[in-house]
Amino acid sequence: xxxxxxxxxxxxxxxxxxxxxxxxxxxxxxxxxxxxxxxxxxxxxxxxxxxxxxxxxxxxxxxxxxxxxxxxxxxxxxxxxxxxxxxxxxxxxxxxxxxxxxxxxxxxxxxxxxxxxxxxxxxxxxxxxxxxxxxxxxxxxxxxxxxxxxxxxxxxxxxxxxxxxxxxxxxxxxxxxxxxxxxxxxxxxxxxxxxxxxxxxxxxxxxxxxxxxx
Numbered sequence: 001x002x003x004x005x006x007x008x009x010x011x012x013x014x015x016x017x018x019x020x021x022x023x024x025x026x027x028x029x030x031x032x033x034x035x036x037x038x039x040x041x042x043x044x045x046x047x048x049x050x051x052x053x054x055x056x057x058x059x060x061x062x063x064x065x066x067x068x069x070x071x072x073x074x075x076x077x078x079x080x081x082x083x084x085x086x087x088x089x090x091x092x093x094x095x096x097x098x099x100x101x102x103x104x105x106x107x108x109x110x111x112x113x114x115x116x117x118x119x120x121x122x123x124x125x126x127x128x129x130x131x132x133x134x135x136x137x138x139x140x141x142x143x144x145x146x147x148x149x150x151x152x153x154x155x156x157x158x159x160x161x162x163x164x165x166x167x168x169x170x171x172x173x174x175x176x177x178x179x180x181x182x183x184x185x186x187x188x189x190x191x192x193x194x195x196x197x198x199x200x201x202x203x204x205x206x207x208x209x210x211x212x213x214x
Contacts, residue, residue: 006048006050006051006054008063008066008068008069008071008072008073009072011048011051011072011075011076012068012071012072012075014040014043014048015035015040015072015075015079016115016117016118019031021117022115022117022153022155022156023155024155025155025156025158025159028117028156028159031117035079038083038086040079040083041083041086044080044083044084045083045084048076048080048084049084051076051080052076052080052081052084055073055076055077055080055094056077056081056093056094060073060076061073064101064104064105066110067105067109067110067111067113067114068113068114070101070104070105070110071105071110071114071118071121073101074098074101074102074105074121074122074125075121077094077097077098077101077125078094078095078098078102078121078124078125078128079121079124081093081094087186088186089186089187089188091186092128092130092183092186092187095125095128095129095130096129096131098125098128098129099125099126099128099129099137101125102122102125102126103126103137105122106122106144111144112147115151116148116149116151116152116156119147119148119151120148120163122144123141123144123145123148123163123167126138126141127141127167127170128180130178130179130180130183134174134178134179135171135174135175135178138167138170138171138174139171141167142167145163145164145167148163149163149164166205169205170205173198173205176194177194177195177198180204181195181198181199182198182199182204184199185199
């Protein structure tokens, strides 16, 4: 039986704590670094493994019936597997489902009810997901990202240009390769010589030390 503590709010309490992180660039930068650089791994592995598996097998799909439930499910599908199953193919196995969840939330208005730093996880899921429409999705995401930037509080306004730069960085990789080449060794995919040169740089947008910096 799924742990009764594993409800949408438990995800939101973990991922978006009421610490006032949004009140300064410094504290907000720490918020992003903790989530993007493995700082949540131990907590997710210890307390949310069962939930992550439940989401991956469709048992939490009903969470998407509300905007904040959709946000929680998106985090569990897109972010938690990257901690729980890091450096294995399973880390990316829910990307399609997460992206569909994000796209539907943008279309139905759920996205617009959320804080900017919550909305960004919709952007991340969409940019994570490989596929033949990846570049098209990145282009469609650009005006959505601008809506998020407009909603930033004044103290975080400098993030606008960083978000744009991050978006363009991911877009350029997809335009160039059609996929995220740094996943090739994990997924057992053959890398082209150009991809091998890119992988050798170690500079991948989603795993940079400070993901909110260009």
